[in-house]
Amino acid sequence: MKIGLVVDSGCDLPKDFIDANNILVMPVPIRIGKEIYVDDRDPQRAREFYARHEVDKTHDAETAPPSVEQIRTLLLDQAVGEFDYALVQTVPKSRSPIFDNATDAAHAILSDYKKVREAAGREGPFRIRVSDSQTLFAGQGVLAAETIRLIQAGTKIGDIRQRISDLTPNATGYAVVPDLYYVHKRARKKGDKSVGFVGALMGSAL
Template sequence: MGLAIDAACDVSQAFLHKHGISVMPITVKVDGDTFMDDREPGDLQRFIARRLGSRSHSAETEPCPVAEVQKLFLDKLVLEQDCVFCLTITATRSPINAHVNQASFAILKNYRQVREQAGTPGPFMMRVIDTRNIFAGAAPVIVEASRMIAAGEAPAAIRERLLYVAEHCYGYMLPRDLYYLRARAKKKNDRSVSLLTAMLGSALDVKPILRCFRGETGPVGKVRGFDQGAEALFNYAARRVREGLLVPVVCVSYGGDLAVLDQLPGYAGLREACAECGVELMEAPMSITGMVNVGEGAVTLGLAAEEHDAGF
């Protein structure tokens, strides 16, 4: 069994390599330049170095098309695995989930001939899972899938568990630039961040803490200043860690140099809470797609827990 994710799911490169996870890429076009967002460091570092996340609200993103998903599977994955779970960011925010579901019909129709020609016996199975979250918020589902595959669990049990975890994933985002975020939201007809919020944020340095839960995104708190917002978010996550998580991981992604995380207020406390409770603190670079949509320097955080109030 194997895993495939879309590039907007934020997990670390080391985790991808350790578990042999395939990435369905997203094409990003900025200022006449094209980037392949596949979570590999090369294009990601080139994007960050040119600071395109600070001025790219006119950028265009193109999720992996149906034909490319089919090619990835029929050229590679159906020959390497007997069952693949495809995990995507929430279908309410991206068409990638619909693309993968559409591609699955042709894949399941044509895989037999491909496997027979390669001398690979037996059937092939694929399951598409909507993580119902974005960016770092998708990480707990991916981590749980990897754990269950490594444990040799049956595909039906894995699917049932992943659907449950997806229903209990909380993804949080702290943006640096509300005007940038609003410009991108307006371009995508997304009214999660209003003009009034952007104006107040600029005038008073008020930052919203945004949450994605079960596919719905909106503000759950506001703080004065980015550092105070980071401290509030990390303190909240530390409390959730101590109260118990459904999957023993907290993923934090950052739109830039990951070394910045250790400089943010509250991060040391989150690291300490994770160490105390045997929870992995995964640090991941935000995808190019993520930075295009929310701006460089943003923080996202994902965890899975029983339903609760945010408490900001």
């Protein structure tokens, strides 16, 4: 059985590692003002985009989760014909709809995947598991890297799932940003009070 890994672009792993291990990435659009950048873990494009907006605080900034249809298309086009079992790991569902959208997409492919597998010459059913990583950035990357290590070691799918389930509560990601302006502004827009005004000012001053 061939096992594959799918993550969203919030998973902080080098592109070389992603490409070398055939990890599928769900791109996440980022909008600053009127410009939209689709984050697919391309470091050069990311640097160019952020450099253009590094000191620009006149525009709103936000991310948009990939839709159910976009994730469904990704799975049908790149996962169903390549893998027998796909493990999908997302950012926390408390922070983004990506987990829910990926779950809905996993259900949505059930009626369509067989003909895709037949065309790819793959036999047997396609199985998929969507899990909430409960962490962000490097924390999510740790879970993904361990998943890849287990896959390459030939670990059984049940044991992989158990190992990642055990590791998830102990994987934590921290982000150190030079300016909390956008973090505070977006949190306020979403009603998230975890980043207060005073905290944002103090963090930016450090």
